[in-house]
Amino acid sequence: MPSLTRAEIAAHPLFPSIEKQIAQHLIGIHLRTPRMSRLKASHRKWLMTQSLFALALRRTPDDPLSGLTATRFVETVMRLGAASRNTATGYLAELVAYKFLRDVPDVPDKRVRVLEATELSLGGMRSWFNGHMACLDRLDGGTREQTSIDHETIFVLAQPRAADMLVDDPLWRDPPDSIGHFLWSDLGGMILHDLVARLDNVDRQAPRVLAGPVTLAELSDVYQVSATNLKRMFKKAETDGLLGWELPRRRGSLWLGQSFLEDYFTWQSAKFAALELAYHEACRELGISAETNVVAA
Numbered sequence: 011m012p013s014l015t016r017a018e019i020a021a022h023p024l025f026p027s028i029e030k031q032i033a034q035h036l037i038g039i040h041l042r043t044p045r046m047s048r049l050k051a052s053h054r055k056w057l058m059t060q061s062l063f064a065l066a067l068r069r070t071p072d073d074p075l076s077g078l079t080a081t082r083f084v085e086t087v088m089r090l091g092a093a094s095r096n097t098a099t100g101y102l103a104e105l106v107a108y109k110f111l112r113d114v115p116d117v118p119d120k121r122v123r124v125l126e127a128t129e130l131s132l133g134g135m136r137s138w139f140n141g142h143m144a145c146l147d148r149l150d151g152g153t154r155e156q157t158s159i160d161h162e163t164i165f166v167l168a169q170p171r172a173a174d175m176l177v178d179d180p181l182w183r184d185p186p187d188s189i190g191h192f193l194w195s196d197l198g199g200m201i202l203h204d205l206v207a208r209l210d211n212v213d214r215q216a217p218r219v220l221a222g223p224v225t226l227a228e229l230s231d232v233y234q235v236s237a238t239n240l241k242r243m244f245k246k247a248e249t250d251g252l253l254g255w256e257l258p259r260r261r262g263s264l265w266l267g268q269s270f271l272e273d274y275f276t277w278q279s280a281k282f283a284a285l286e287l288a289y290h291e292a293c294r295e296l297g298i299s300a301e302t303n304v305v306a307a
Contacts, residue, residue, distance in 0.1 A: 016283035026212035064170035167292035
């Protein structure tokens with residue numbers, strides 16, 4: 011089964027539906043493990059976390075100093091311009107304290123601290139990956155999710171490749187201004203997931219799509235975002251005419267404008283396309299059919 015292209019994914023009639031599906035999946039992860047979801051809650055943290063996992067998963071047993079080290083991680087973050095050196099170092103320390111990372115034992119050079127992902131964080135990232143595979147399966151009737159579950163090495167090979175593609179993709183790395191003021195804010199990505207999860211039967215040609223009643227107080231309570239931060243996110247979008255409420259004082263149903271939704275869908279299609287390509291490349295490397303879940307002869 012050939013890989014779906016970015017254009018095919020973005021234009022697919024079911025794309026708004028799988029966007030709702032992945033939004034609900036990620037909200038579920040957040041509700042079960044809110045501390046873990048914070049690792050990807052802002053776009054800056056998303057870039058750092060995916061780069062961090064890519065380094066960790068590329069560790070090879072024949073090179074005990076390979077993989078995730080503070081030096082490699084800081085160099086990667088600085089290259090991306092995602093954060094300062096101190097922020098990157100502090101982020102690593104935070105992940106160790108939360109038991110998302112741990113020291114690799116018996117490293118021959120005691121001057122080098124090599125870190126690896128714990129079962130807790132690996133489980134969360136696998137869930138993230140397989141959730142996207144399930145969505146892609148809906149577009150063409152594929153078996154990516156089950157194949158990935160049956161062959162866990164697919165995730166190990168695919169995540170670093172997808173991460174590389176995305177951090178080097180200008181569209182993904184620098185989201186449009188229309189959605190950027192949400193994504194660069196802490197937990198703003200979860201707020202966008204929440205809005206998309208409320209949508210049913212999206213007409214992509216309509217100037218506005220209703221998301222139903224939405225209150226900032228509810229969003230603040232569910233995602234533990236300060237009211238001030240939420241007001242700032244929504245105020246800019248309202249001022250720019252990207253979204254709004256049917257009634258004064260943010261009452262009634264919230265509507266999302268066509269340009270707002272299309273910018274978001276286009277941006278998200280970059281992620282799905284990278285994961286799609288990385289999945290197929292991993293299957294080819296392992297000699298696994300991307301269609302039938304059978305090891306190739």
